[in-house]
Every structure is written in structure tokens, then in C-alpha cells.
Amino acid sequence: MNRSIVHMDLDTFFVSCTRLLDSRLEGVPVIVGGGERGVVASCSYEARRFGVHSAMPMKMALRLCPDAKVVKGDYELFSKKSNEVTEIIQENVPLMEKASIDEFYLDLSGMDKFFGCYKLTNEITQTITKETGLPISFALSTNKTVSKIGTGEAKPLGRLEIKSDLVQPFLNPLSIRKIPMVGSVTFQLLSRIGIRTIQTLSEMPVEVLQQMIGKNGSELWKKANGIDESPVIPYSERKSISKEHTFTEDTIDVENMRSLISGMVENLAFQLREQKLLTSIVTVKIRYANFDTETKQCRIPYNSADHTLLKYALELFKKLYTRRMRLRLIGVKFSGLVHGQHQMNLFEDTEELMNLYQAMDKMKKRFGSDAVQRASGYLV
Template structure:
């Protein structure tokens, strides 16, 4: 059976949400992000014309496009809109994967026996746009890689299909940077070798690619040929990540417990970023010395940043700890997870803070998770 995989992407999602609130922003250059020392979280197509892009420092973006209106952003609204879109799509498809806050993969394999897959996808996109007011693009093809590239080529509000027989001719003239796994470093390496188009890449012997870029060479060669067997992973709100600590002796040392919570959050957040998860629900668990157990939870904007999640965890701990009684156990759980490449809260984080997190993660990757951490998480 031929696979039918759809990639759906909400066009300039954060900007589109802001335009729902304020119609005066339509067709105007808009940047979503933090203050002068922050970075661009999202930007409209009008600003991209001047070279503005996501993760660029706000100061640099404004030098490129001085007329742009900078908006701090409302992650709570964006999260709610994302949940709304997810529910609309989930009701209509057999298998849905939520790849990030604004990206979705649909597996419609076999549905062409009952409906035309393209027509069915088009109706879903129209339903999203009608019920939320958000523009959405999609591409239908035989696998994730080709459908994702197709969506990028069809934006904005694109409706695109790449049939199996057309895959190679569609990919060949495109830049190698269009392949999802090709970052700046790999692109520069391939460019120096004269490999700038996917066609040139596909004509390279696979063993040569493996010598050049290591174990990913074979995977890159397959993607250049439009080969990708990665399955669509069914989306579930019930996925979670958690940890808890039972003390050797019951304690009432609040500062010490907060230090332990800080260490827990840091370790969980490192795991979130390593596995590319974003969390939308925070839960704190507490067990008293008499074994009474209480929990508190709250829904939050999607994030994987330590300092943001730690703030929520400490606030929940204050709310759940209501008795002057010794504590036997504390725990933290993050639920409502979705896969996402947005690893930081770009509305609050400065460029320096983002670099700090990336550097700390690299140190942990090389020397272990205990090699570096917050001083607050080391207090006992």
C-alpha cells in the first residue's frame, strides 16, 4: 500500500494569532519577540523580505526592517489556539502527530479507498481556517521528508501534492538546505565541495557521504532520493516525564526542599531538550510524614526552559504545602508534551541566556548530566 503522509504548518503562527486580535497588523511588518536584548520568536513575511528570521537578535532585525512593529507575544493565547487546531484535525484523521506547537503530520494511508487523500486534506485545512481564522499550508506525499519540504515550498497558505512518481523531479532543483536534517554547518561543508542542490547530493556515492559527514551520510543520501520510512507517531496528551525523591529522614527544611526541586527541574529540562519535547502542564507532588499525598498542577505555555518551569514548580510547591508538617517525598511531573524544535521561551530569553543553555547542554552531553548545573540545585 502506498503511503499518504501530510505535513500541515500554520503560517507565521504567532503573527497570525496577533492579527486575529488586531486587524490593523494585516499586511504590516511584524516581529514577535522580547525586548532590545531578546530574539525574534516569529516574524511576518513582510519582514522576511528584508532578511529577518527567527532566532535573530531583535536589534539586528530592526536594523534590517526599521518599520517593523515589535510585539512581546502571548504564549498562553498561542498555546490555546494550538490546542484548538489540534482538536479540529484530530477529529478528522486516523493518525495524527503533533510535531510542534504549529506543525502536524497526518497519516492518511489507505484512505484513498474511501476519499481522495488530497481532497480530504484540503477539507481539513479549510475547516481549520474557518473555525480558527488561522492560515494553514499543507503538502501531501509519500513520506515525512518530502511532505515537509513541499509545505515549505508552497507557503503561504499553500495546497500541494507530490506524487510518488514526481518526488525526484520535485527535489532535484532545490537547495540541499531544504532537507530538514541539513543545518548551517553541514550546508557549508557541502557547499565547499560544490554540492548545493539536492540533485548533486543524490548523485554522490553513499560511502563518500559517510566519509564526509559520518553516520548521518547514509540518512542524508536517502532523503536526497526522497526515501524516508519514519512513521507518524500518534499524538497523545498523556505522555509525561517525571521524577521524585523520598527523603532518608522526614524534613521541614523548606530551603533544602526548594533546592532539590531546582535540581529536579534542571535534570528534567535537559532531558526535554535532548529529546526535543515541549511541556504544557506542570505537576508538583508532596507526601507528608503521615503518608497523606497531595498534588497541584497548572497548564502553561509550551516551553522547555529551566528558569520558566522552575518558577511554576516553586509556585505550585507553595500552594500545595499547606500544613506545618514534615515532608517525606516531593516530586515533579511534566505532561501535555509535544515534540518541538522551539527549545527556549523566546519571548523572555535574551540571546545571552539562550547561548548559556546551549553551552550547558553541550557540556552535559560530553561530560555527563552532573558536570554543570545551577548553584541553587546543589544546595543541601
């Protein structure tokens, strides 16, 4: 049986949410992002015509499009609207995966004989736009890769069905950049030997690709040939992540405690970014030598950046630890989690800081989460 996999993507999600609050932004170039030294989190199609794109330094974006309206992001709003869309989809399909704050995969395999997969998906998107005010595009095909590429080609407000016998004709003329796993390094490598279209890539011997780019060569060849067996993973919202440390001997060493908190926050923040999550509640917990346990928490703008989360955690610890008794345990918890595809707070932090986090995360993914740490951090 052919699979029926849908990829849904909310069009310029941050911009669309922002326009719901201010209709004057309709039809004009809009950039959602931070200050002058920040980066672009999202931009409207009007701004994209000038060459602006996400993750671009704000200075460069405003040089390209000086008349753009710059708006600071509101993650409370983004989370609320994303949850509204999630609930609508969940009510109407048997299996959904939430890939990020604005992307969804639906597995409708076998439902054609009951509803018609394209008709059902189209009705769901109409409901989403009617009830949330947000524009959305989708593509329906045989697997996640083809559907995701299809959505990219269909946007904005696109509706596309790519049946099994049309998969290769659809993919062949497209640039290899359209394949989700092809980054700039892989693109440059393949371009140098004349591989620029998916058709050329699909006709390459898989052994040659494996020699060129390693173990991912086989996976890339499959995607170029429209093959992707990865399942749609049922969506379940993770509530919190936490870390605790019990001292071998009860302690009153405040500097050591602060270092421990720093290490725990760094470890947990890396987990958030790796799982594409953002937290809105920070909690610090302490347990005294007499087993009295106290906690303090605060609500924050959605975030996953170490330095921001550490600031809140240390402030909570300062307010919490007032009895000057020895401690036997200390812990940190992040809750109020939502899906977010950005690795840090793009609305306040600088391009340099974003690049630093991306470099650190890359090293941690390759060599382990303890491969690089803050100077004040403590291995926990």
C-alpha cells in the first residue's frame, strides 16, 4: 500500500502572527528580529524580494530593504497560535508529528477510501485559516521528504499533490538545495563536480556518493530517488526537563553551588536546542541538610540560550538560599516547553553570539555534551 504523507507549513509564521495584531503590516516588507546587531528571525515575502532571509544579520537586511518594518518577536503569541493549529490538526487526523513550531507531518495512509486524503487535508487547512487567521501551505505525497520539498515549491498558500508515478518527474529538475539534508558545504562539494539538479544526483552511483560524503551518501541518494521510509512520529508534548546534584558531603560553599547551577543550566539548555524546544518557566530547587526542601520559579520569555537562562537561575538561587544552612541537594528544572526551531533568542542576541552557540552545539553533538563548557561551569 502506498503511504499518504502530508507536510504542512504555516507561511511566514512569525510575520503572519504579528500581522494579526497590526493590520497596517499587511502588504508591506516586514522583518521579525532583534536590534541592530541581531539577526532576522523571519521576514515577509515582500522583504524576501529584496534578498532578505532568516538568520541574516539585521544590518545587512536593512541595507537590502531599508523601508522594511522591523518588529520584535512575541514568543507568547507564537506559542499560543502554534498550539491552536496543533489542536485543530489533532482533532482531525489519526497520526500527526509536530516537526517544529510551524511545521507538521500527517500520516493519512489508508484513508483515501474513506475521505480522500487531498480533500481531507484541504478542509483542515481551510479550518486552520478560518479559526486562527494564519495562512498555511501543504503537499501530499508518498513520504516525508517529497512532501516537504513539495510544500516548499507550493508556498505561499500552496496546495499540492504528488502521486507516486509523478515523484521523480517532480524532483528531477529541482536544485539539490531543495533536499532537506543538503547544506551549503554539501552543495558546494557536489556542485564542483557538476551535480546541481536532483536528477543528476539520483543517477550517481551510490558508492561514489558514499566515498565523497561518507555514511550520509546512501541516505542522500535515496532522497534524490524519492525514497524515504522514515515514519511519522506520534506527537506528544514533553512537559519539563530537569537535573539535580546530591553532594557527597553537605556544603555551604556558595561559589561551588553557583558553578553547579551553571553546569546544569548549560547541559539542559543544550538538550532544549537539540530537541528544538524552548522553555518559559525556570525552577531552582534546594534541599537543606535537615531535608527541608524549597523551590522557587519564574516565568520568562520563551528561550533556550544558556546565558539568558543562567541569569534567571542564579537570581532564583540568590532569593532561595537565605538560611545559610548546609545543603545536601541542588537542582534546576525547565518547564512550560514548546517546540521552537531556533537555537537561541533571535530577537535580542547578536549575530556573534548566535554563531558561538551554533559552533558549541556542533562540537557537543560530535564529541559529547561535555566537550565544551563555560569557564564557570561544573561537570555534573
